[in-house]
Amino acid sequence: MVNGVRNEISAGVSAGIPAYDRECGQLFAMEGLIAAAIMITAAYLALGTVIPHTNADMHVSEMQLKQIGDDILYMMDLPDGNGGKGYLESVVYNASPNRGPVANSQACAAFNATFMNYLRMSTGATINLDTLRYSAAIYCVDDSGEVIRLPFANFGDNPCRNPSVCCARYVAAEDWGLIGQSSSDTVVRLEVMIWRD
Amino acid sequence: MRSKTKISDDNAEWILLMGFVVSFAIIFLAILLNLSVAAGQTPSDSVTEFPKSQIRDIRAELTDAAVKSESESDFEAKLDAIRKLALARDNAVVEANLTYVGYADAEYGYAELTVHYNNGVTEYDGTYLLPKKL
Amino acid sequence: MIKDDSGLISLDFIVGFTVFLAAFIVVISMLPGVYVNIQSSSADSGRDMTAYRTGVILAEDSGISLNGIPWEQQPPMRPENIVRFGLAVSKETPNILSPEKTERFFNVPAYFNLTADEYRGKLMFGERPRSFNISFKEDGKETLYIGDRVPDGMYGFSKRYVKVKGAGRLVVPAENLTRDGVNIKLPEGADEYICGNTTSFILSYANLSDRSVPPAYRIDPKTERAFIVIGGINTVLGAQDGISSAVIGSVELLKDGDPITAADYDYGVKGSAYSSYPSYPPYICKVDGVPVENGTEIPIKDADVLEFVLFPNAMYFPNPDSKLEILFEMRYTCITDGEYRFIQGETDYGYDSPYLVPPHLTDGVLEVCIW
Numbered sequence: 277m278v279n280g281v282r283n284e285i286s287a288g289v290s291a292g293i294p295a296y297d298r299e300c301g302q303l304f305a306m307e308g309l310i311a312a313a314i315m316i317t318a319a320y321l322a323l324g325t326v327i328p329h330t331n332a333d334m335h336v337s338e339m340q341l342k343q344i345g346d347d348i349l350y351m352m353d354l355p356d357g358n359g360g361k362g363y364l365e366s367v368v369y370n371a372s373p374n375r376g377p378v379a380n381s382q383a384c385a386a387f388n389a390t391f392m393n394y395l396r397m398s399t400g401a402t403i404n405l406d407t408l409r410y411s412a413a414i415y416c417v418d419d420s421g422e423v424i425r426l427p428f429a430n431f432g433d434n435p436c437r438n439p440s441v442c443c444a445r446y447v448a449a450e451d452w453g454l455i456g457q458s459s460s461d462t463v464v465r466l467e468v469m470i471w472r473d
Numbered sequence: 474m475r476s477k478t479k480i481s482d483d484n485a486e487w488i489l490l491m492g493f494v495v496s497f498a499i500i501f502l503a504i505l506l507n508l509s510v511a512a513g514q515t516p517s518d519s520v521t522e523f524p525k526s527q528i529r530d531i532r533a534e535l536t537d538a539a540v541k542s543e544s545e546s547d548f549e550a551k552l553d554a555i556r557k558l559a560l561a562r563d564n565a566v567v568e569a570n571l572t573y574v575g576y577a578d579a580e581y582g583y584a585e586l587t588v589h590y591n592n593g594v595t596e597y598d599g600t601y602l603l604p605k606k607l
Numbered sequence: 608m609i610k611d612d613s614g615l616i617s618l619d620f621i622v623g624f625t626v627f628l629a630a631f632i633v634v635i636s637m638l639p640g641v642y643v644n645i646q647s648s649s650a651d652s653g654r655d656m657t658a659y660r661t662g663v664i665l666a667e668d669s670g671i672s673l674n675g676i677p678w679e680q681q682p683p684m685r686p687e688n689i690v691r692f693g694l695a696v697s698k699e700t701p702n703i704l705s706p707e708k709t710e711r712f713f714n715v716p717a718y719f720n721l722t723a724d725e726y727r728g729k730l731m732f733g734e735r736p737r738s739f740n741i742s743f744k745e746d747g748k749e750t751l752y753i754g755d756r757v758p759d760g761m762y763g764f765s766k767r768y769v770k771v772k773g774a775g776r777l778v779v780p781a782e783n784l785t786r787d788g789v790n791i792k793l794p795e796g797a798d799e800y801i802c803g804n805t806t807s808f809i810l811s812y813a814n815l816s817d818r819s820v821p822p823a824y825r826i827d828p829k830t831e832r833a834f835i836v837i838g839g840i841n842t843v844l845g846a847q848d849g850i851s852s853a854v855i856g857s858v859e860l861l862k863d864g865d866p867i868t869a870a871d872y873d874y875g876v877k878g879s880a881y882s883s884y885p886s887y888p889p890y891i892c893k894v895d896g897v898p899v900e901n902g903t904e905i906p907i908k909d910a911d912v913l914e915f916v917l918f919p920n921a922m923y924f925p926n927p928d929s930k931l932e933i934l935f936e937m938r939y940t941c942i943t944d945g946e947y948r949f950i951q952g953e954t955d956y957g958y959d960s961p962y963l964v965p966p967h968l969t970d971g972v973l974e975v976c977i978w
Binding site: 308309311319 | 619630703742750762765766968972976
């Protein structure tokens with residue numbers, strides 16, 4: 277009934293009324309549609325971007341491992357008394373290839389024992405699961421200026437590629453030389469990869 | 474009585490235009506927010522990224538080398554090894570300079586060691602006076 | 608304008624309004640999702656980062672106080688003088704802890720007796736009230752801890768490996784302290800003759816603050832304990848039968864020649880800096896491991912080991928060339944004539960002394976749990 281009245285009116289006066297009168301109702305509809313589109317788009321984008329902040333967690337574990345590894349290497353490198361040599365210096369001295377394989381394996385065993393002892397140290401306030409494993413390597417510079425990697429001690433394998441962190445320490449190496457090359461007092465870099473089993 | 478003299482009724486155009494402007498502004502800010510999260514850093518990222526232990530290690534090693542080495546060439550050899558290792562393994566540029574300065578006070582003679590470390594994200598310059606009892 | 612007062616809403620308006628309402632409802636329904644995400648993310652990483660920051664504050668910093676005196680030497684009734692805790696020996700020696708600071712922080716022996724809130728404020732925990740447990744274990748000693756028991760669930764964790772700086776000791780065999788050939792003649796008609804002399808140890812700040820010794824191995828009586836251990840006294844004094852008794856009558860501390868009195872220990876407030884030890888001056892003498900009360904005589908004739916511990920105080924060396932003298936007033940009672948060897952004389956407490964056992968470092972681990 278209403279439609280019929282309107283149509284009749286509009287049909288009756290369409291000839292004499294300007295075009296905008298016939299379209300004035302469309303503006304309401306358009307307004308509504310546009311307002312709806314604006315609100316939904318803005319709200320979706322604004323609210324949807326807050327969610328990804330939760331990925332802080334996976335890096336905290338790496339940060340803790342790196343802190344532990346750096347601390348342990350620093351402790352092993354501190355001399356016990358003024359002017360003394362740190363423990364790492366004596367380990368690296370024996371790990372020099374020109375010292376012979378016997379001394380090298382002794383150095384590996386000594387480093388392994390000390391490092392695992394440190395990893396297992398705990399105050400007892402929390403339950404300390406013995407899940408930390410490591411793999412160490414020594415990087416040195418040879419006569420031609422190349423950086424050479426020498427595998428060193430390790431405890432445990434990482435076949436499933438658990439995320440590991442790399443901690444390193446420069447150690448003064450006395451009378452260090454690769455096989456067949458000259459020996460000198462130099463600096464080597466001891467790198468340890470640590471992961472949770 | 475019709476009082477309008479304009480040809481078209483464009484009252485709603487303002488609302489629509491303002492609506493468009495506001496929505497574009499909100500969309501732009503939201504995109505910025507979105508991108509900043511992808512480029513953002515969590516606190517643990519910042520901690521891992523700052524080379525605190527590397528800088529302390531380089532400083533301790535060079536100080537030891539400066540105090541213990543008997544000659545300039547000795548120190549230079551050690552510095553060269555550190556330079557190559559740092560560049561190859563740590564992607565960092567390390568430079569150091571040791572001068573036995575004429576600076577001395579009543580009890581100590583001083584050597585001056587300058588250390589430079591740059592791993593592309595963090596740059597560090599430090600100057601240390603190493604005292605030696607006269 | 609066509610006047611439409613039939614009370615009927617136009618169809619276009621209804622469509623527009625309906626779409627608007629539907630969109631509005633969708634937007635409102637998205638609101639609860641905002642707060643869920645924000646809360647959980649900051650809680651987890653917040654705990655771990657608080658634990659990390661606390662670990663750094665304790666292990667790598669030496670603490671801040673309001674008046675220039677180290678925070679562990681503040682009077683116990685003035686905890687507000689402590690701005691921030693820190694256990695490291697100094698800022699240049701991270702991960703090397705000072706035993707004095709560790710004792711004061713873990714309140715063993717009881718000194719500051721701070722509440723949990725005061726700990727939180729001085730460890731920069733922030734506005735969020737978090738429970739904490741900070742524990743420390745040095746190799747060969749018991750675990751020290753403050754805080755609540757660690758829960759079984761999630762907690763933020765930080766583990767720092769540290770070294771504890773042991774105190775410097777002067778270990779002197781008693782023979783090296785004796786001067787030979789003291790002739791004693793008993794006066795006429797007397798049964799015994801009491802001979803008095805002094806034994807002293809001199810700490811010279813110019814020698815001890817040697818800058819070429821790294822701070823990790825430096826002896827600093829202003830901030831750490833100093834030990835003097837005299838061994839084998841009974842082989843020197845006890846073996847001489849003519850000495851019926853040998854005592855240390857009194858112990859005095861002389862700062863640049865002037866005796867240190869109780870007034871020197873007050874920082875303008877009642878109570879001395881180390882008032883956990885009831886009497887002044889703050890030192891402890893132990894004969895064969897048994898502490899002797901300060902101010903009483905110390906019989907040493909048959910003692911094997913005399914251990915003297917000088918506790919730190921920030922006012923000991925006011926000038927760069929100050930000297931601190933530890934003076935033992937000795938009294939020997941001789942019952943026969945003869946030539947005696949008495950313990951007496953001045954000994955230097957310095958790096959070049961052959962008797963000095965320099966500070967050494969012991970392993971330790973510090974764990975921080977926050978939940």
